[in-house]
Amino acid sequence: MLRILKDLSKAVTVCSKCLVGKAVPNWSNSLALKNRLWSNLKVAPAVLQTLNTKSFTSLSNGTIRDLTNLNARSYRSVRPSGSEPERSRDERFLYRSDLKNAERIIVKLGSAVITREDECGLALGRLASIVEQVCELQSQGFQMTLITSGAVAFGKQKLRHEILMSKSVRETLSTSVTASIPNFEPRACAAAGQSGLMSLYEAMFQQYGFKTAQVLVNSRDFQNEFTSRHLTETMNELLIYNIIPIINTNDAIASPPELDKDLRGVISVKDNDSLAARIAVEMNADLLVLMSDVNGLYTSPPDVEGSRLMKTFAPKLDLRNVVFAGKSRVGLGGMESKVSAATWALDKGVSVVICNGLEYRALPNIIKGKSIGTFFTNAKHVASPVQVDAVKAKEASLNLQSLEPAQRRQIIEHIADLLIERSSDILNANKRDIVAAKRNNLSDVLVSRLELSLSKLQTLATGLRQIAASCEDTIGRVLQTTKISDNLILKKITAPIGVLLVIFESRPDCLPQVAALAISSGNGLLLKGGSEAQYSNELLFGLVREALDKVHLKEAVALANKREDIDDLLELNEYIDLVIPRGSSSLVRSIQKKSQGIPVLGHSEGICHVYVDEDVNPEMATKIVVDSKCDYPSACNSIETLLIHKSHLRSGVLEGICDELKKNEVRLYSGPLLQSMMKFCPPPAERMDKEYGDLELTLEVVDDVEMAIAHINKYGSNHTDSIVTNNRATAKRFLERVDSASVFHNASTRFADGFRYGLGAEVGISTTRIHARGPVGVEGLLTTKYVLEGAGQTVKEFTEGKYKYIHEKL
Ligand SMILES: Nc1ncnc2c1ncn2[C@@H]1O[C@H](COP(=O)(O)OP(=O)(O)O)[C@@H](O)[C@H]1O
Numbered sequence: 001m002l003r004i005l006k007d008l009s010k011a012v013t014v015c016s017k018c019l020v021g022k023a024v025p026n027w028s029n030s031l032a033l034k035n036r037l038w039s040n041l042k043v044a045p046a047v048l049q050t051l052n053t054k055s056f057t058s059l060s061n062g063t064i065r066d067l068t069n070l071n072a073r074s075y076r077s078v079r080p081s082g083s084e085p086e087r088s089r090d091e092r093f094l095y096r097s098d099l100k101n102a103e104r105i106i107v108k109l110g111s112a113v114i115t116r117e118d119e120c121g122l123a124l125g126r127l128a129s130i131v132e133q134v135c136e137l138q139s140q141g142f143q144m145t146l147i148t149s150g151a152v153a154f155g156k157q158k159l160r161h162e163i164l165m166s167k168s169v170r171e172t173l174s175t176s177v178t179a180s181i182p183n184f185e186p187r188a189c190a191a192a193g194q195s196g197l198m199s200l201y202e203a204m205f206q207q208y209g210f211k212t213a214q215v216l217v218n219s220r221d222f223q224n225e226f227t228s229r230h231l232t233e234t235m236n237e238l239l240i241y242n243i244i245p246i247i248n249t250n251d252a253i254a255s256p257p258e259l260d261k262d263l264r265g266v267i268s269v270k271d272n273d274s275l276a277a278r279i280a281v282e283m284n285a286d287l288l289v290l291m292s293d294v295n296g297l298y299t300s301p302p303d304v305e306g307s308r309l310m311k312t313f314a315p316k317l318d319l320r321n322v323v324f325a326g327k328s329r330v331g332l333g334g335m336e337s338k339v340s341a342a343t344w345a346l347d348k349g350v351s352v353v354i355c356n357g358l359e360y361r362a363l364p365n366i367i368k369g370k371s372i373g374t375f376f377t378n379a380k381h382v383a384s385p386v387q388v389d390a391v392k393a394k395e396a397s398l399n400l401q402s403l404e405p406a407q408r409r410q411i412i413e414h415i416a417d418l419l420i421e422r423s424s425d426i427l428n429a430n431k432r433d434i435v436a437a438k439r440n441n442l443s444d445v446l447v448s449r450l451e452l453s454l455s456k457l458q459t460l461a462t463g464l465r466q467i468a469a470s471c472e473d474t475i476g477r478v479l480q481t482t483k484i485s486d487n488l489i490l491k492k493i494t495a496p497i498g499v500l501l502v503i504f505e506s507r508p509d510c511l512p513q514v515a516a517l518a519i520s521s522g523n524g525l526l527l528k529g530g531s532e533a534q535y536s537n538e539l540l541f542g543l544v545r546e547a548l549d550k551v552h553l554k555e556a557v558a559l560a561n562k563r564e565d566i567d568d569l570l571e572l573n574e575y576i577d578l579v580i581p582r583g584s585s586s587l588v589r590s591i592q593k594k595s596q597g598i599p600v601l602g603h604s605e606g607i608c609h610v611y612v613d614e615d616v617n618p619e620m621a622t623k624i625v626v627d628s629k630c631d632y633p634s635a636c637n638s639i640e641t642l643l644i645h646k647s648h649l650r651s652g653v654l655e656g657i658c659d660e661l662k663k664n665e666v667r668l669y670s671g672p673l674l675q676s677m678m679k680f681c682p683p684p685a686e687r688m689d690k691e692y693g694d695l696e697l698t699l700e701v702v703d704d705v706e707m708a709i710a711h712i713n714k715y716g717s718n719h720t721d722s723i724v725t726n727n728r729a730t731a732k733r734f735l736e737r738v739d740s741a742s743v744f745h746n747a748s749t750r751f752a753d754g755f756r757y758g759l760g761a762e763v764g765i766s767t768t769r770i771h772a773r774g775p776v777g778v779e780g781l782l783t784t785k786y787v788l789e790g791a792g793q794t795v796k797e798f799t800e801g802k803y804k805y806i807h808e809k810l
């Protein structure tokens with residue numbers, strides 16, 4: 001309410017300063033008043049949406065003067081004294097995330113979007129979808145204007161149809177269809193096409209309760225002082241009354257386009273891209289969206305091999321990297337014309353996105369800041385912030401690996417110290433996350449993963465100190481030395497992978513663990529945490545940066561916080577070398593699907609088993625099963641299925657285990673074999689490969705170890721599986737044949753963890769079969785490189801027999 005009053009008082013101040021003495025209109029229509037306030041005074045649409053008719057009526061009676069002639073530009077120049085200075089237009093929309101603040105939006109539809117690929121009429125489906133999006137935004141308070149192409153293309157189809165229909169059957173059959181169609185005069189096509197186009201728009205917008213108005217202009221109209229002013233006034237008036245202007249060039253009487261140089265820095269209207277740019281600037285629009293039949297601007301025409309979509313385009317820096325060629329099947333200007341129109345509009349303070357009109361919900365998603373099409377910006381960075389972070393992390397990782405091991409060790413120890421010193425700050429931030437999570441009805445499983453405690457922080461710090469201690473021989477450790485020949489020595493040494501992207505959900509304790517592992521192994525790190533752990537993550541990230549800043553390398557680690565950032569990051573295969581998703585199986589699967597050429601390390605599911613063999617110590621078996629299920633049911637290494645040897649159905653072992661599980665409130669389900677063998681057993685399990693992640697467990701019976709192995713290899717997720725047996729031969733068989741990253745004998749599956757394995761911590765558990773499997777600590781974040789030390793030898797000298805290969809392992 002305070003904001004509403006503030007904004008209204010702003011409006012009134014401006015009015016009274018500028019328009020004292022003008023007639024007071026009868027504001028019976030509150031919508032019209034809202035639009036006038038908004039359009040002329042730039043009172044935030046969201047504020048106006050919240051005002052009710054009553055407040056308008058009382059406000060309008062005598063307070064507000066005639067606002068008609070006060071346009072948006074004049075408001076900007078008549079800012080009430082004492083108000084906060086606004087960011088300049090150039091600064092307001094530097095990043096996509098700023099687009100949510102746009103108010104006036106121009107959308108231009110190219111001919112290729114409007115007409116069908118088979119040239120048989122208008123593309124009704126996508127046109128209706130765009131109209132729906134425009135209406136959605138208009139009713140949310142954005143001021144929408146449409147620039148439409150397509151009159152010539154559509155008119156050509158109409159005329160062609162007419163020619164074909166007016167021919168006799170004999171004529172049609174005697175000549176080829178294409179040869180019989182003349183080259184139509186584009187002006188006539190435009191005249192024929194424009195009316196059909198407009199009646200369609202009118203019908204479509206009407207379905208959503210919006211009225212449209214047609215405005216046709218030509219290049220000369222912008223050069224003439226009167227027609228140019230009339231155009232602005234007409235547009236303002238239409239916008240005030242919530243009518244959506246639909247603009248095209250008046251092609252039926254258009255003269256040939258004029259050259260840019262005649263217009264001294266003002267773009268000449270030679271096609272609809274330049275028309276859209278010109279209108280956007282004249283109308284003081286915030287955003288111009290140019291919709292075409294391609295996903296945006298590419299480094300070269302999209303069908304050329306190796307051509308890449310440019311998500312962000314800074315004209316001053318990037319133009320030299322783009323090759324243009326060709327147009328769409330019906331377009332007039334081509335991409336080059338779009339880029340020069342967009343660049344011109346950007347220089348005049350209008351943000352521009354070039355995107356594909358076929359993309360589902362492109363407009364609302366652009367406003368939300370999603371990475372759709374090509375975003376034109378004058379930001380100093382060549383790229384969007386995540387790309388910048390990735391470049392910096394790559395640079396910093398090189399410096400990180402050149403540090404002395406002792407320096408890397410100190411950084412990690414410093415993080416461990418900070419975890420204890422700042423524990424109350426961390427726990428307070430974590431409390432804020434927990435409160436928000438509960439308010440948002442996050443599941444108990446997720447809340448338990450989110451929660452930090454002093455003891456968790458202490459364990460975390462201990463783990464970090466272990467990692468710190470291992471810094472001495474991480475990078476540059478010699479794995480193999482080969483004497484190729486005298487004075488020619490080849491060494492294989494450990495080396496960092498490069499830049500890691502770790503995407504994690506819920507658990508904020510991952511952040512310092514992963515950061516420590518990356519620092520120890522000399523890898524740059526990009527982190528993307530879940531929004532549910534936002535406060536905890538920001539605080540912990542701040543501590544990591546603080547420690548890295550001691551050696552001026554704080555940029556080695558960056559934290560991305562928007563969900564949309566993930567898509568952008570996954571395309572950066574030039575800078576990112578490995579992706580490690582940690583979280584739910586759906587998160588991991590979606591990352592695996594989206595990652596474009598960057599290897600993904602991790603596991604999508606944790607379907608772990610304990611098999612209780614015939615020859616067991618019942619007490620040990622019960623202890624292991626209960627710990628494997630109940631110690632931390634939401635962890636990926638807790639079990640989902642207990643396989644039991646058939647002899648225990650009557651030995652009392654199964655009964656004893658079930659009693660203990662029930663005491664721990666575990667809900668039990670039975671597999672199909674158990675159901676067939678027992679009269680009274682728990683309800684049937686939904687599937688045998690279900691990951692409960694909670695106090696739930698499937699029980700199934702097996703004949704012997706072979707059947708247990710087959711079951712695990714079929715339904716498991718190659719994560720962690722354990723056998724409880726006193727028989728060494730059976731255990732050996734199980735350990736050899738179960739195809740999982742971790743296989744245990746007489747131990748709880750909960751041991752599958754970086755800290756418990758003595759790795760200090762883990763970046764995740766890998767079930768993929770690339771270089772690292774199981775819990776991945778520092779070792780898993782290293783690769784190797786060869787270093788060859790010679791004394792001027794050449795291969796030719798070996799070929800010619802001067803030297804001989806020795807290949808001796810040293
Ligand atoms: N570097 C490039 N990036 C993207 N598209 C390009 C590029 N160079 C040429 N084009 C062509 O530009 C066409 C879009 O321009 P245009 O034909 O004017 O479309 P519209 O009718 O939508 O205005 C695309 O169909 C594409 O083939």
Ligand SMILES: N[C@@H](CCC(=O)OP(=O)(O)O)C(=O)O
Pocket residue numbers: 109110111112148149150151152153190248249251270271272273330331332333334
């Ligand atoms: N004014 C013309 C379109 C001109 C034009 O620039 O076309 P396009 O390149 O498809 O945006 C028409 O309505 O057909």
